[in-house]
Amino acid sequence: MHKSTEPDLRHHGDSEVRGMGAELTDLAVNVRSGTPPQWLRERIADSLGTLAAYPDGRAARRAVAERHGLPEERVLLTSGAAEAFVLLARAVPARRPVVVHPQFTEPEAALRDAGHSVERVLLDAADGFRFDPRAVPGDADLVIVGNPTNPTSVLHPATTLATLARPGRTLVVDEAFMDAVPGERESLAARTDLPGLVVLRSLTKTWGLAGLRVGYVLASPGTVARLERAQPLWPVSSPALAAAEACSTPEALAEAEEAARGIAVDRAHLQARLAEFEQITVCGPAAGPFLLIRLEGAAAVRSRLRGLGFAVRRGDTFPGLGPDYLRLAVRDRTVTDRFVAALEKALADG
Template sequence: METGIGGTVPAAGPRAEARSGGRPVEEPDLRHHGDAEVRGEGAGLVDLAVNVRAGTPPAWLRERLAASMGDLAAYPDDTAARRAVARRHGLAPDRVMVTAGAAEAFVLLARLEGIRRPVVVHPQFTEPEAALRDAGHRPRRLLLSAADGFRLDPAAVPAKADTVVIGNPTNPTSVLHPAEAVVAAARPGRLLVVDEAFIDAVPGERESVAGLVDEVPGLVVIRSLTKTWGLAGLRIGYVLASPRTVRELERGRPLWPVGTPALVAAEACCSPRALAEAEAAARETEERRDLLMATLSGFGELRVATPAPRGPFLLVEHPEADRLRERLREEGFAVRRGDTFPGLGRRWLRLAVRDAATTEALREALVRVGVT
């Protein structure tokens, strides 16, 4: 079932029935991601579809990764990486699990015993729901409303939900939910899973709940190191949770699931130097996002969702977004389609924040394709 702010509608299987008249509608493709826009014929396009920071990984991180090649004969040991992550968040190492990206964490969570009534807050990254479905679950969808700025109302979460998944800041809406609203969704016996893959792109990591793992029962925080550091091809992230949840997640996991270079990256990206660089990058991204918003606001046909986006991307509405996406491809720009996110549709596009020169080139392309 899908639980919207204004009601509940069914949503199961490749097709679902629409609320009005029982007309069949296409179920969103949960496995479509931004990288599909820049593969094959999309190679060489200006990439506004993938939310990985441009110009990464930095030279010092590449050097650390290159040096790790000399240790490949030994089996990976995640001890140093777990300690570094734990130290970075002020937690004990037994509250940390290093993963092959956030995607692996969602798969492991979906396989936990005891999940019966999962709820995924949408629009958001689709892999959590895809993983739940692959594990045999039929998650309900809590659909946030564009009219309300896609804001989270914790009271709208079904009381019987035993697992709730929330993105913060949310991909693709760029909404940063107040930490108070996020933890208000916690309940005894409930797993509250918060995807903070983009929180390090927010100056000061405002509204992060990572430091509350010891205080909020059932809280699970998932982080990714692939976005800010340009490590999507390496696959590295981590989970913060209670020791019991960490043990349950590790049960049945393959031996040595994260390779040595990725573990070295996790340790390096938690260093004081890396944290300072990430903070500087977040502030730069904030300025670039404001410029992109101002540029897009010059076109009456475009509407940026939410009054105050906080992620390194913007969700944009256009009456003919499908056609606009194709026209922009002809102009050399790849943007992310929005209709594969539950709760959105064919009027939506997501654009990654880039530098000022790229934003100006996009503005010129929008003019050429006739956007007014």
């Protein structure tokens, strides 16, 4: 029987750590360690007294709009950014949808589940996974690209992505990791002049809210209304709405910016330590809270690392990558140094 080599689009980093013991250090999931912070836990806990009432998203929607300097009708709160991909796949007409890979696989999976035939634009490792908009077919009417991109950690110039926008096309930019980039440089979130632009954001990564499920869409009022009609009633819980409102304050944004700058320092340390291994290639330049590395026999190294107490993300489930790739979440210097010691042993045992 022929075995399919098609990547498993439903494999995610949490699969690497599901059921793990306390002794396994998680470098597979790109959620910032030490989160959610105590003040955010308290804000969420305070919302539990309202659970008898149906969720009211007006305050959270207003807070997100103010955070980006946009009118409220351009904001849609969602049950995590992943829900937005499902809404887009179901509610936005598309004759020729294109997904730029390697990237987060849920957009393509959602499109396929909705009955779409999806075309892939594959970026090249030899070119640092840089994006050339000329690779996108001119008649593509739905284009999805991540920025910074998971798993490559590449930050594409906003001016480059903006050239993709045109009447009759929906341009979806997944900015789930943009708040982990100092200054959120290259973000298109505040742009209202680009036709068909849809920007997706997540509160999962920076604030440690993967279990709460909260994100949002920034788009034209017409697109927001179309997506909202595709949502079930009350799709975002009251605790999630409280988190969205809390994470949009100036104080929270300042904390996120400080965290982003710390991540950049920790990422540089991880890169420097990985450079000690001649058999490892670090893809880059990197801008996200994770690194993509390439090494021969990555699957075996990943298995040995697990035996040494570290979970890392396999790369072969991302279209455009192969079995020699691993993704590593950025952690603090102490964790990185422990990981590098384990990596040295895993490579030596090969």
